Amino acid sequence: MKHGRPNRRQLLQMGAAVGGSLLAGQKALALETDPRKLGQPLGPYGERSSFEKAVRWTRESKTPETGSSFTPLHDSVGILTPSSLHYERHHSGIPTIDPAKHRLVVHGLVDRPLSLSMAEIRRLPSLTRILVLECGGNSGGEWGATTGTDVQRSYGLVSGSEWTGVPLSLLLAEAGVQPRASWVIAEGADACRMMRSIPLAKAMENSLLAYGQNGEAMRPAQGYPLRLINPGWEGNTNVKWLHSLKLTDQPYMARDETSKYSDLMPDGKARIFTYAMEAKSVITFPSGGQTLPTRGLYELTGLAWSGRGRIERVEVTTNGGRTWVKAELQEPRLPIALTRFRLAWRFDGQDTIIASRAIDETGYVQPTRAALIAVRGTNSNYHYNGIKFWNVRADGRVTNVEG
Amino acid sequence: MWKVSAILLAAAATLSAQSPRYGVGRPPTPEEIRELRSAIAPDGTGLPEGTGTVAAGRELFAAQCARCHGPTGEGDVGARLVGGQGTLRTPRPLKTVGSFWPYATTLWDYINRAMPFDRPGLLEPPEVYAAVAYVLNLNGIIEENGVMDATSLPKVKMPNRDGFVADPRPDVR
Numbered sequence: 001m002k003h004g005r006p007n008r009r010q011l012l013q014m015g016a017a018v019g020g021s022l023l024a025g026q027k028a029l030a031l032e033t034d035p036r037k038l039g040q041p042l043g044p045y046g047e048r049s050s051f052e053k054a055v056r057w058t059r060e061s062k063t064p065e066t067g068s069s070f071t072p073l074h075d076s077v078g079i080l081t082p083s084s085l086h087y088e089r090h091h092s093g094i095p096t097i098d099p100a101k102h103r104l105v106v107h108g109l110v111d112r113p114l115s116l117s118m119a120e121i122r123r124l125p126s127l128t129r130i131l132v133l134e135c136g137g138n139s140g141g142e143w144g145a146t147t148g149t150d151v152q153r154s155y156g157l158v159s160g161s162e163w164t165g166v167p168l169s170l171l172l173a174e175a176g177v178q179p180r181a182s183w184v185i186a187e188g189a190d191a192c193r194m195m196r197s198i199p200l201a202k203a204m205e206n207s208l209l210a211y212g213q214n215g216e217a218m219r220p221a222q223g224y225p226l227r228l229i230n231p232g233w234e235g236n237t238n239v240k241w242l243h244s245l246k247l248t249d250q251p252y253m254a255r256d257e258t259s260k261y262s263d264l265m266p267d268g269k270a271r272i273f274t275y276a277m278e279a280k281s282v283i284t285f286p287s288g289g290q291t292l293p294t295r296g297l298y299e300l301t302g303l304a305w306s307g308r309g310r311i312e313r314v315e316v317t318t319n320g321g322r323t324w325v326k327a328e329l330q331e332p333r334l335p336i337a338l339t340r341f342r343l344a345w346r347f348d349g350q351d352t353i354i355a356s357r358a359i360d361e362t363g364y365v366q367p368t369r370a371a372l373i374a375v376r377g378t379n380s381n382y383h384y385n386g387i388k389f390w391n392v393r394a395d396g397r398v399t400n401v402e403g
Numbered sequence: 404m405w406k407v408s409a410i411l412l413a414a415a416a417t418l419s420a421q422s423p424r425y426g427v428g429r430p431p432t433p434e435e436i437r438e439l440r441s442a443i444a445p446d447g448t449g450l451p452e453g454t455g456t457v458a459a460g461r462e463l464f465a466a467q468c469a470r471c472h473g474p475t476g477e478g479d480v481g482a483r484l485v486g487g488q489g490t491l492r493t494p495r496p497l498k499t500v501g502s503f504w505p506y507a508t509t510l511w512d513y514i515n516r517a518m519p520f521d522r523p524g525l526l527e528p529p530e531v532y533a534a535v536a537y538v539l540n541l542n543g544i545i546e547e548n549g550v551m552d553a554t555s556l557p558k559v560k561m562p563n564r565d566g567f568v569a570d571p572r573p574d575v576r
Contacts, residue, residue, distance in 0.1 A: 062480045063520060092523065105431045105439060114428035115435050124425055174423045185442050191524075192517035193440040244439045253445045253506045255513040259498065262567065268492035270503070272567040367575045375575045379496050383572075 056085055057152050065093035065191075068135065070156030073284045073303065079130070079330075079338040081159035083219045087235075089135050089157065090221070091256075092192035095241055099217075099225035104209070108185070108246035111176030118225050121209060124166040129208070129231065130337045132305040134158040134277045136234030136261045139384040142369060147388075149400045150288035155388065158280075158305070160338035161222075163229050164212030168203045172247075181247040185254075186228050189243040196237050197251035198230065202275070206231050209242070232307030232336045233275040234383070236261050266377035277307035279366050280385035281314055281341070281358035292396035295349045300327075301342040306360035310334070313359040314341040320353035320389075327356065335361070347392065353401060355389040440524075443512035447557030450511065453528035454552045457545070460537025463530055467519050476541050481520060485541045488562055501542025505567055507559035510535050511551075532556070 054075035061067045068089040071081055081087075099118045107113040138157035141148050148154020168184075177200070184203050188194040198207070208229040211217060218224050223240030230237045236256055251257070251273070263271040281304035286292055300318070304311045310333060315324035327341035341356065357366040369386035389401035443449040465474065468481075476484035487497030496502075500510055515531045517523050526534065532551040539545045544559060 066520075092517065092520070103431075103435060105435055106428075107431060107436065112423065113431055115431035116428040120427040123427060174425060174427060176422070187439060187442065192520075193523070195440075195442060195512075195516065246442060248444065248448075250444055250446070252442050252512070253509050254442075255504075255509055255517070258505055258509055258567070259500075259503060259513075264491060264496055264498065265568075266492070268496075269566055269568045270491075271570050274570045274572065276572070278572065362573075364573050365576070371575050379494075 054085060056087065057156065066091045068137075068157060070152050071159045073151045073156055073158075073282070074287050074290065076284060076303070079160050079303070079332070079334075079340055080214060081161060081338075083161065083214050083216075083222065086133075086159040086161060086213075086219070086222055087135065087157045088221045089137075089235060090190065090240075091194050092190050094220050095190050096220065097189060097225060097241060102189070102225050102243065104226060104243060104245065106171065106175045106245045106247075108248050109178040109181035110172075110247050111178060112174070114171075114175050116171075118211065121166055121171075121226065122211060124170060126164055126166055126212075127208070128162060128164040128212070130160065130162045130332075130334050131229065131231050132158060132160050132277075132307075132336055132338045133229075133235055133238060134280075134305070134307070136236055136274075136277070136382045138235075138277075139280075139386070139388075140381050142384050142386055142388075143373070143378045143380065145402075147369075147400055147402060148288070151282055151284050151388075154288075154400075155282045157235070158303075158338075160303075160305075161213050162215065163208060163210040163218075165208040165210030165227075165229065168207040168209055168228070168245075169205075171209060172203060175247075177247055180249045183248045183251050185244075185246040185248055185252050186237075186239040186242060187244040187246070188223075188239045188241040190241050194236075194239060194256065195252065195254045196239055196257060197248075197254060197273075198228070198237060199251075199273075200247070202230055202233070230275070232277060232309075234261060234277055237275060261382055263376065263380035263382050265380065271380075274383055277305075277383070278385045279306035279308065279311070279358045279360040279364050280304070281311075281356045281366060282388045283316070283354055283356050283390060286354070286392055286398045287390055288398055288400045290398045292347050292392065292398070294396070295347050297344060297346050299342050300345040300354065301340060302327075302356050304329075304339045304341055304356070304358035305337065306358065306362075306364070307336060308364065309336065309361040311339040311341075311358055312361050312363075314339075314356055315359070316341070316343050316354065316356045318343075318345055318352060318354050321355065324357070347396070349394055349396075351394045352392050353389050354392060355387050357387050440512075440516040443508045443515075445506045445508050445557070447508060447553060450508070450553035450556060451528040452553065453532050454550055455529050455532025455534070455536050456551075457533075457536045457540040457547055457549050459529075460533035460535070460540070463526075463533050464537050467525070468534065471520060476538060484538055488542070491563070491566065499542070500538055501544060501562065503563050503566070505561055505564050507535065507539060507544075507556055507561055510538060511556060 487502030
């Protein structure tokens with residue numbers, strides 16, 4: 001169950017297990033079904049209602065330890081993703097790490113190489129930020145001829161969390177970075193010791209050594225007990241299970257920044273260190289696979305984000321791109337965070353095409369797929385941020401628009 | 404080098420003057436450093452002692468890698484490791500170690516840290532050199548009598564060494 005979508009039997013078992021730990025507030029439900037029967041008692045750690053079915057989707061794989069699971073964006077509300085539904089991308093499985101034994105080693109071009117326990121890291125001044133995290137390969141399938149049929153499969157490698165941790169700059173000052181240093185090589189404690197090269201400027205600007213996610217310790221799948229968070233940068237640079245930071249005078253050309261996560265252009269050259277995730281948005285309701293039950297007024301909604309700052313504006317078309325109207329942006333509208341937009345829209349039973357486009361505070365406008373392909377071709381795999389069109393059919397069914 | 408570097412040096416200079424404020428941590432022990440995989444720089448920094456031949460690599464590959472990558476690296480559960488040279492500009496590019504990877508040091512670093520997929524960390528440095536030698540030989544990059552060690556490996560010029568460019572985004576309007 002760790003990687004696959006739970007089957008019906010597992011979901012039923014989950015429901016049964018949940019029985020013992022339902023929250024007091026959920027008594028109301030039980031009372032509705034049988035007013036004479038007592039509900040469940042209090043419990044130490046909450047579970048969601050057994051009626052809720054939103055789950056991550058995982059692609060089948062012969063090596064399930066490397067792969068990804070996708071957030072059910074169509075089921076999301078607000079701007080945070082429950083930690084349990086945060087997308088995953090691992091290269092060698094999720095390690096089990098005892099935080100009492102975990103250490104972070106800071107070494108290389110520093111005056112004072114350091115080994116720190118988690119307790120010592122947690123003693124340092126911390127800060128908390130709500131941030132979007134997006135895999136560099138999110139929507140990568142959209143480069144191809146066949147685009148994704150629903151929002152989870154095509155855009156689900158993105159999630160929003162509140163992260164708490166220590167500014168990396170603070171820890172680097174403790175270690176005393178030498179003048180020759182210009183890069184930080186970050187390594188995880190997973191089986192494959194995932195490694196990435198991070199420019200020192202980013203580390204000094206806003207990288208976080210995070211241990212908290214959404215008000216508790218982060219989940220093992222998200223890097224427990226320690227994760228490097230690089231706000232706005234492709235997920236893979238946010239090294240999980242962080243156990244080493246090595247200061248160097250050059251990038252190390254890791255496999256995951258050369259062979260992978262680099263963008264091959266039509267001229268045969270590949271762009272490397274394409275770290276920032278550019279502005280992007282997608283309508284989550286109504287979206288592919290859903291059905292509008294009747295004609296009438298609906299709240300069309302979706303998510304927008306930019307790795308370069310705040311979302312300034314989101315425009316929506318409900319007539320195939322003939323006109324675009326400004327959607328309402330729901331507060332809070334935070335920099336480098338999921339931002340929810342919405343628009344009251346009347347479905348009148350006419351077949352139509354809907355889409356959203358985001359504009360961030362740098363003035364950058366989310367491009368069409370055609371505009372992206374005109375510049376980058378179709379072989380770059382990563383960093384796709386094109387406009388996603390959905391077809392609302394006359395009978396209310398919502399489907400993907402090819403190409 | 405990459406365009407970020409200039410800003411970085413300035414940032415680094417302001418840092419080094421600082422002294423510890425919180426006094427957390429202690430010097431790492433040799434065991435703690437050993438526990439980390441030695442990261443290998445493109446100039447070869449970090450490469451350990453040891454030697455590996457193509458012949459030794461062929462044997463090792465058959466025993467440890469072929470079941471996932473195919474007997475001659477043509478790919479199976481694991482990625483294809485050979486071929487594709489000359490395809491990067493075509494509609495169907497084939498990105499492999501031979502056609503795409505800019506540095507041979509990356510191959511050493513990656514095999515050492517991550518392969519075999521289900522037993523990473525299994526190989527000793529001479530075995531990693533041998534695996535690298537064999538994969539490079541399969542791609543026609545080194546000769547059958549090639550020997551890989553800390554001196555020869557960083558000197559290998561990969562076919563796509565000059566194939567990478569800095570990030571020009573925002574590039575689409």
